[in-house]
Amino acid sequence: MQFENMFYLDHCRDIIKEQILDLLDDCDDDFYPPLRKRVFLSEKCVTSSEINNSILRYYHWIMDSSGIIVEEGNKVIGFVAYTVSPDCLYVKNILVAKNHRNRGIASKLYSMILEVNRTVCIRTWSINQTNIKLLEDNGFTIKEIIKDDRGDGIDTIFYVREK
Numbered sequence: 001m002q003f004e005n006m007f008y009l010d011h012c013r014d015i016i017k018e019q020i021l022d023l024l025d026d027c028d029d030d031f032y033p034p035l036r037k038r039v040f041l042s043e044k045c046v047t048s049s050e051i052n053n054s055i056l057r058y059y060h061w062i063m064d065s066s067g068i069i070v071e072e073g074n075k076v077i078g079f080v081a082y083t084v085s086p087d088c089l090y091v092k093n094i095l096v097a098k099n100h101r102n103r104g105i106a107s108k109l110y111s112m113i114l115e116v117n118r119t120v121c122i123r124t125w126s127i128n129q130t131n132i133k134l135l136e137d138n139g140f141t142i143k144e145i146i147k148d149d150r151g152d153g154i155d156t157i158f159y160v161r162e163k
């Protein structure tokens with residue numbers, strides 16, 4: 001298994017880009033709400049019927065980031081995408097292919113991210129038990145909870161790990 005640090009995801013080889021898109025597509029329903037239904041902050045003024053719900057929009061948002069790609073047998077099996085500002089490193093997404101989960105891949109990605117000497121922030125949803133366990137194991141604490149933000153009884157949780 002190989003962990004490759006990319007300065008900018010959109011600069012990676014076309015084959016890698018295709019595999020990232022396939023991975024997002026395969027795992028779309030693991031997210032709440034699914035990625036294809038995400039409304040970006042800049043689009044909040046647009047009515048939902050006007051938004052072209054597509055995984056491609058999410059993919060382009062992800063590729064406009066730095067990241068670490070995990071490959072095995074010439075196949076992308078996971079990645080983390082993040083942006084860095086002077087204040088913090090914000091994790092946009094962390095994803096591991098379904099058939100490679102529970103092998104410690106995300107745990108290793110979090111530990112690589114945390115080597116950066118910065119405060120790290122991420123948001124997740126309240127029923128994402130696996131990710132919440134990983135965040136709490138890595139010393140993240142809850143900064144804010146937005147009740148029912150993702151639907152009835154499903155909150156958005158902002159986690160922070162101070163540097």
Ligand SMILES: CC(C)(COP(=O)(O)OP(=O)(O)OC[C@H]1O[C@@H](n2cnc3c(N)ncnc32)[C@H](O)[C@@H]1OP(=O)(O)O)[C@@H](O)C(=O)NCCC(=O)NCCS
Nearest residue numbers: 030094095096101102103104105106107124129130131133
């Ligand atoms: C969250 C995700 C990235 C974790 O990836 P992973 O490589 O399987 O994670 P790891 O193997 O490093 O660690 C998983 C840990 O969660 C635990 N776990 C697995 N299922 C669990 C569950 N239902 N509830 C609580 N803990 C769970 C595992 O036992 C393991 O802990 P351990 O190492 O102490 O035994 C992966 O499940 C995924 O891609 N999910 C869909 C996308 C997602 O939710 N991303 C986060 C968006 S904010």
